[in-house]
Amino acid sequence: MAIFGDHKYIIMKVAVVGVTGMVGQVMCRVLEERKFPITDFLPVASARSVGKTVVFMGKEHTIISMQEAIEKAPNLALFSAGGNTAKEFAPQFAAVGTTVVDNSSAFRMHKGMPLIVPEVNLHHLQAHHRIIANPNCSTIQLVVALKPLQEQYGIERLIISTYQSMTGTGVQAVQQYQEESEGKKATNPAYPHPIFENCIPHCDVFVQDGYTREELKLVHETRKILDSPQMRITATAVRVPVKGGHSESVNITLSQPFELSELKDVLEAAEGLIVVDNPTNNEYPMPLQAHHQDAVFVGRIRRDFSETNSLNMWVVADNLRKGAATNTIQIAEYLHAKGWLNQQK
Ligand SMILES: NC(=O)c1ccc[n+]([C@@H]2O[C@H](COP(=O)([O-])OP(=O)(O)OC[C@H]3O[C@@H](n4cnc5c(N)ncnc54)[C@H](OP(=O)(O)O)[C@@H]3O)[C@@H](O)[C@H]2O)c1
Numbered sequence: 001m002a003i004f005g006d007h008k009y010i011i012m013k014v015a016v017v018g019v020t021g022m023v024g025q026v027m028c029r030v031l032e033e034r035k036f037p038i039t040d041f042l043p044v045a046s047a048r049s050v051g052k053t054v055v056f057m058g059k060e061h062t063i064i065s066m067q068e069a070i071e072k073a074p075n076l077a078l079f080s081a082g083g084n085t086a087k088e089f090a091p092q093f094a095a096v097g098t099t100v101v102d103n104s105s106a107f108r109m110h111k112g113m114p115l116i117v118p119e120v121n122l123h124h125l126q127a128h129h130r131i132i133a134n135p136n137c138s139t140i141q142l143v144v145a146l147k148p149l150q151e152q153y154g155i156e157r158l159i160i161s162t163y164q165s166m167t168g169t170g171v172q173a174v175q176q177y178q179e180e181s182e183g184k185k186a187t188n189p190a191y192p193h194p195i196f197e198n199c200i201p202h203c204d205v206f207v208q209d210g211y212t213r214e215e216l217k218l219v220h221e222t223r224k225i226l227d228s229p230q231m232r233i234t235a236t237a238v239r240v241p242v243k244g245g246h247s248e249s250v251n252i253t254l255s256q257p258f259e260l261s262e263l264k265d266v267l268e269a270a271e272g273l274i275v276v277d278n279p280t281n282n283e284y285p286m287p288l289q290a291h292h293q294d295a296v297f298v299g300r301i302r303r304d305f306s307e308t309n310s311l312n313m314w315v316v317a318d319n320l321r322k323g324a325a326t327n328t329i330q331i332a333e334y335l336h337a338k339g340w341l342n343q344q345k
Contacts, residue, residue, distance in 0.1 A: 004037060005337030012341070013074035014332075015042040015098070017089070018081030019063060020049050022170050023103055026325040027078055028056050034329060037336070044069045045081070066092075074098050075341040078328050094130035099341055101132045101328045105213075108133040109220055118330040119272040120147045121225050125331075127340045132331060137323025138162050138214065138237065138246050139221040144296040144322070145250070145315045148270035149263070150226055154255030156309075157232040160218055163240045163247040164203055165287060166195050168319045177241060195241050203237040212237055244291030245318040253310045263311070264301055272322075277301050285316035293318055294326045 014036070018024040024045070031038065043054045043063045053060045066089050069077070077093045079086050079102040086106040093100050107113045114124045115133045120143050125132065135143070142160065149155060166173040173190035180186055180196035193200050203214035214237040223229050268275050276285045277299040285297035296317040304310035317323055335341050 004333060005339065007336065007339035009037070009039075009075065009336075009341065011039050011075070012037055012336075013040040013042060013072060013076070014038045015044050015069045015072075015074045015077040015093070017044040017066070017069070017077055017079045017085070018103075019043040019054055020045045020052075021080055022167055022174070022320060023080035023324040026320045027080065027328060028054070030321065030325045030329045032057055034333070036329060036332065040072070040074070042069050042072060042074055044077075069093075070096055070098075076101070076332055076335070078332065079103060080324065080328075090131050097130075099130055099132070099335060101134055101331050103134045103324055103328060105136065105217065106133075107131055108135060108217075109224065115221060115224050116331050117143050117225055117327060118334060119144050119270075121227070122334060125334065127338065132335075134324065134328045134331065135221045135225060136214070136217040137168055137317075137319035138164060138248065139218055139225070140323050140327050141246060141296045141315050141317035141319075142218065142248060142250065143222055143225050144270075144272050144317075145267070145298050145313065146222070146226065146252070148266050148273070149252065149254065150228070152266045153258055153263075153309075155226075155228070155231060155252060156255050157253040158222070158234070159251040160233070160235040161249045162203070162214075162218075162235065162237045163199075163242070163249075164214075164237060165242045165244065165246055165319050166190075166239060167243055168203075168246065168323070169239070174243070191239065195239065198241065200239040201236065203239050211235075242287050244287035244289075245316055246323060247285070247287060248315045249312065250315055251304060251310065251312050253307060255309070257309055258311070260301070260303055260311070267298055267301065272296055273298055275299065275301070285314060287316055287318075290316045290318045292321065294321050296322055 073096040083104040083106040086102045086104040090100045176186040176189045215235040218235040219233045274295045284299035300314035
């Protein structure tokens with residue numbers, strides 16, 4: 001259920017930047033489904049797409065350039081157009097009073113810039129923030145599942161292995177999979193290896209000590225969102241030929257002893273989280289079931305007998321919805337409900 005508060009805006013101009021991309025298209029769908037109250041819809045993409053049309057709320061809209069959108073000084077700009085585009089243009093929108101929610105990694109680790117998952121850390125968001133970062137998709141689903149455990153027991157250490165959908169890379173990766181599945185050589189591959197019938201232990205680029213940037217995002221973003229700069233975290237991120245969502249195997253060492261049944265109750269009661277954990281009936285979360293859903297699903301919850309106060313669990317979510325578009329629009333709904341989307345040049 002979307003909540004918009006008592007604030008009545010006469011005009012609510014919303015730009016969707018990267019409207020033709022994987023995340024941009026889902027953002028439009030989620031805005032429609034949740035009936036975000038828009039008076040002026042401004043679709044924005046690169047020069048390649050300007051002048052083409054998109055359908056939003058049953059009407060055709062012409063895609064405009066970034067500059068045209070800035071001139072219209074929208075109340076809100078929802079960005080999913082990559083880090084360099086965000087670095088260049090998000091501050092220009094902010095300068096005309098627009099509040100930007102950005103899906104790229106451009107601002108996530110900037111001091112003083114909020115990195116928000118509404119179920120977890122809305123308290124980091126304040127009225128003066130003009131650029132708000134949406135976390136990485138694999139981080140969002142992880143912290144939704146961790147927050148209730150952190151509150152109840154405290155968390156000492158995490159060992160994470162991801163099984164990430166190729167939709168997390170964007171349209172180029174889906175195109176690569178499509179061509180390879182038809183027995184063709186990919187014309188413009190997103191990955192250095194085939195993704196069809198393969199899994200690639202390499203998400204984003206290698207940066208430091210043998211880790212990829214995706215793995216380090218999991219470490220640093222999780223610490224920032226959970227206000228736990230010292231939390232011990234290690235991760236391995238793997239790309240798999242799946243379309244429906246990301247899966248994560250998470251090994252957690254808690255700060256206190258726990259009863260497994262009580263811990264499951266804690267997860268059951270958490271906002272945005274659905275426990276699917278009935279192994280005797282072969283019931284556990286899977287990307288096929290998470291596809292097109294907004295919740296985070298958790299299952300395979302079991303004690304790790306090799307370490308004290310430890311457990312394993314399996315976390316799944318649709319990376320384009322809760323991992324990107326839905327999280328962005330939940331942030332926008334909160335800003336709207338607070339009355340913080342008025343322009344303040
Ligand atoms: N896919 C995911 O699961 C996911 C999750 C979380 C965050 N993200 C982040 O969201 C962003 C977009 O990801 P995606 O998967 O949607 O990528 P994508 O499918 O490749 O789409 C990229 C979008 O950005 C637009 N764009 C590129 N350069 C631009 C420019 N200079 N000016 C204006 N628009 C420009 C493209 O427009 P054209 O069509 O005109 O080229 C397209 O609409 C990335 O930063 C990504 O890291 C993605």
